[in-house]
Amino acid sequence: MNPLPLVLAMLARNRMTSLLFVALITLAVALGIAISAQERALRQGSARAADRFDLVVAAPGSPTDVLFSVVYLRPSAVELLSPAVFSRLLAEPKAEIVAPIGFGDNLDGAPVVGTTAPFALHLSGGGLAEGRVFERLDEAVVGALSPHPIGVELQVSHGHGAASPEDEAGGLHGQKLRVVGRLQPTGTPWDGAVVTPIEFNWYVHGLGTGHADGDTHIGPPFEAGKLPGMPAVIVKPQTVPAAYGLRNAYRTADSTAFFPAEVLVELYALMGDVRRIMGALTLATQVLVIAAILAGILALLDLQRQRFAVLRALGASRLFIFLTVWSYVTLLIAAGALGGLLLGWGVAGIISHFLAEASGVAMQATIGGTEFRLVGALLIVGACLAAVPAMLIYRRPVIDALRQ
Amino acid sequence: MSAVTSTGQSLAASGLVFTYPEAGKGRMTAVNIAALEARPGSVTALAGPSGSGKSTLLYLLSGLMRPDAGSIRWNGDDLALLGEARRDGWRRRNAGFVFQNFHLIEEMSPEDNVLVGGWFSSWSVRGLRRRAAELLDRLEVPRERTRVALLSRGEQQRVAIARALLFDPPVIFADEPTASLDAAAGHNVVATLRRLAAEDGKTVICASHDADLLDSCDRVVRIDHGRIAATKVEIAEPVS
Ligand SMILES: Nc1ncnc2c1ncn2[C@@H]1O[C@H](COP(=O)(O)OP(=O)(O)OP(=O)(O)O)[C@@H](O)[C@H]1O
Ligand SMILES: [Mg+2]
Numbered sequence: 197m198n199p200l201p202l203v204l205a206m207l208a209r210n211r212m213t214s215l216l217f218v219a220l221i222t223l224a225v226a227l228g229i230a231i232s233a234q235e236r237a238l239r240q241g242s243a244r245a246a247d248r249f250d251l252v253v254a255a256p257g258s259p260t261d262v263l264f265s266v267v268y269l270r271p272s273a274v275e276l277l278s279p280a281v282f283s284r285l286l287a288e289p290k291a292e293i294v295a296p297i298g299f300g301d302n303l304d305g306a307p308v309v310g311t312t313a314p315f316a317l318h319l320s321g322g323g324l325a326e327g328r329v330f331e332r333l334d335e336a337v338v339g340a341l342s343p344h345p346i347g348v349e350l351q352v353s354h355g356h357g358a359a360s361p362e363d364e365a366g367g368l369h370g371q372k373l374r375v376v377g378r379l380q381p382t383g384t385p386w387d388g389a390v391v392t393p394i395e396f397n398w399y400v401h402g403l404g405t406g407h408a409d410g411d412t413h414i415g416p417p418f419e420a421g422k423l424p425g426m427p428a429v430i431v432k433p434q435t436v437p438a439a440y441g442l443r444n445a446y447r448t449a450d451s452t453a454f455f456p457a458e459v460l461v462e463l464y465a466l467m468g469d470v471r472r473i474m475g476a477l478t479l480a481t482q483v484l485v486i487a488a489i490l491a492g493i494l495a496l497l498d499l500q501r502q503r504f505a506v507l508r509a510l511g512a513s514r515l516f517i518f519l520t521v522w523s524y525v526t527l528l529i530a531a532g533a534l535g536g537l538l539l540g541w542g543v544a545g546i547i548s549h550f551l552a553e554a555s556g557v558a559m560q561a562t563i564g565g566t567e568f569r570l571v572g573a574l575l576i577v578g579a580c581l582a583a584v585p586a587m588l589i590y591r592r593p594v595i596d597a598l599r600q
Numbered sequence: 601m602s603a604v605t606s607t608g609q610s611l612a613a614s615g616l617v618f619t620y621p622e623a624g625k626g627r628m629t630a631v632n633i634a635a636l637e638a639r640p641g642s643v644t645a646l647a648g649p650s651g652s653g654k655s656t657l658l659y660l661l662s663g664l665m666r667p668d669a670g671s672i673r674w675n676g677d678d679l680a681l682l683g684e685a686r687r688d689g690w691r692r693r694n695a696g697f698v699f700q701n702f703h704l705i706e707e708m709s710p711e712d713n714v715l716v717g718g719w720f721s722s723w724s725v726r727g728l729r730r731r732a733a734e735l736l737d738r739l740e741v742p743r744e745r746t747r748v749a750l751l752s753r754g755e756q757q758r759v760a761i762a763r764a765l766l767f768d769p770p771v772i773f774a775d776e777p778t779a780s781l782d783a784a785a786g787h788n789v790v791a792t793l794r795r796l797a798a799e800d801g802k803t804v805i806c807a808s809h810d811a812d813l814l815d816s817c818d819r820v821v822r823i824d825h826g827r828i829a830a831t832k833v834e835i836a837e838p839v840s
Contacts, residue, residue, distance in 0.1 A: 511720065512720040595665060599655070
């Protein structure tokens with residue numbers, strides 16, 4: 197028994213309708229796939245971006261705000277961490293890197309971020325892509341995607357606008373920076389940033405350099421009395437136990453300490469709820485589309501009941517008719533599901549591309565187990581639902597159709 | 601070959617009763633046949649006015665429907681006693697069907713239409729292709745057309761006859777095979793059916809009111825209100 201030629205004949209006869217059905221299923225499935233793949237891309241991309249920010253110490257307040265400022269370079273007004281806490285951190289024997297972070301400047305839309313040379317190196321995976329790390333206050337390294345070549349002189353303006361009153365006051369506007377190196381790609385918005393010594397950041401904001409007058413070296417040790425407050429300090433602990441020890445030690449009245457992953461997990465939990473709702477909605481969409489299509493197919497098959505009756509008269513069994521209709525409907529659903537998988541993947545890829553461009557967080561939409569399971573579930577449900585029109589045609593008396 | 605080569609057995613119905621349910625009035629008797637025999641090597645015509653029960657009788661004889669009472673015997677089987685699946689199988693092995701409106705699959709080639717029965721048989725369609733081509737040649741259908749819709753109506757009906765002959769069944773049922781053809785094409789189809797009986801020893805049973813067809817049949821069974829009104833033997837009946 198081979199219903200395939202008849203299925204092909206049915207496809208040929210109802211070319212446009214079949215195509216429309218497949219297109220509808222494709223769109224409904226693509227919606228679900230795109231949401232699922234995109235959500236994972238966002239989650240993985242943001243988690244990977246936070247990887248090298250081992251432990252964040254900041255003033256008590258919202259860890260989410262600090263995380264967005266430090267990792268994703270979306271600064272919001274955060275409380276400043278007292279220099280005393282920073283000094284204490286510098287003295288921690290189990291902290292390998294203790295790096296203050298400073299924001300507030302901009303260069304043609306690219307953030308200018310201050311930190312220390314060891315953290316810049318750590319962020320870059322231990323070594324730079326080219327050049328060397330900054331050694332002087334007026335040197336900088338750029339992120340992997342920054343357009344600035346090594347050797348170029350940059351003119352940094354403070355804040356987002358051109359000139360602010362602060363520039364007139366004590367701060368230094370028009371301070372020049374020379375690019376001396378380029379970081380490896382990090383998959384974070386830091387890839388587009390200009391990274392300067394933290395002293396430069398403090399200096400252009402009129403906060404001194406954190407060192408004694410006339411002391412031009414950069415990085416630790418700092419002069420305790422000359423340090424300003426800072427939005428956050430990144431700490432790279434030597435060991436995992438040390439990390440937990442430090443985190444607990446700096447959860448005090450005047451500081452908070454957290455692993456970015458902790459904050460992200462909370463965010464993901466929130467996103468997960470949204471995703472579940474979206475998932476339910478797309479599932480409902482798919483079921484509705486398939487139900488509508490089944491109704492359409494029934495109408496379509498009703499027009500062809502004579503053909504089935506003739507086959508019965510020629511000796512085809514009911515089973516053969518059932519198999520033919522079932523294969524036809526299942527084929528449409530399978531084609532739609534497969535098309536939806538590919539289209540959803542493509543759409544998620546495009547969304548990821550634009551999101552990555554807009555946020556600076558590298559993300560790649562992939563098709564994984566979740567999506568295959570989704571399509572698999574749809575195929576199973578579809579194959580079961582396909583039995584409905586097949587059954588209805590199967591049960592129809594032959595003679596009535598033969599007479600027409 | 602002579603007209604009297606008939607090695608197979610007759611298709612014989614007796615005491616055949618079939619009723620259709622009728623709204624409000626119980627049941628309406630569509631067929632009530634005391635005895636009817638169709639012999640190999642002969643063409644039997646079922647004639648009668650519209651609504652007299654010709655098609656119903658044909659559907660009963662082919663096992664598409666089951667009678668309320670009576671028997672339909674063929675080679676030891678009583679079709680009236682068989683379940684639906686076994687009657688399907690019986691038709692697959694023993695019967696070919698030709699309709700007034702051909703009922704071909706328009707988007708397929710003549711050859712593929714002839715092969716339709718191969719899809720639901722246990723034969724391989726590949727092995728049947730040769731047979732399909734031979735049948736089409738024999739019935740003078742232009743095989744090279746890509747779609748049967750491109751054939752003339754007479755040619756289409758001959759494709760339908762070839763389809764009925766794919767497995768060389770001993771019985772051919774035809775319901776008004778010439779009713780939608782012009783005189784010439786109809787005549788050609790009648791001649792074809794006659795040849796199948798005379799040369800191949802098929803048992804051919806047609807429902808028709810086509811005078812041309814009735815004239816060239818071996819036997820004409822006139823049906824009226826589901827009963828046999830008269831039986832006319834046109835040509836000497838073959839002796840079995
Ligand atoms: N499904 C049905 N339910 C009820 N009555 C039916 C049904 N099908 C046919 N009939 C009736 O049974 C009778 C015989 O019908 P049938 O189709 O066998 O006649 P026919 O001789 O083939 O007519 P025609 O020459 O017009 O094809 C008619 O009176 C018809 O109305
Ligand atoms: Mg009829």
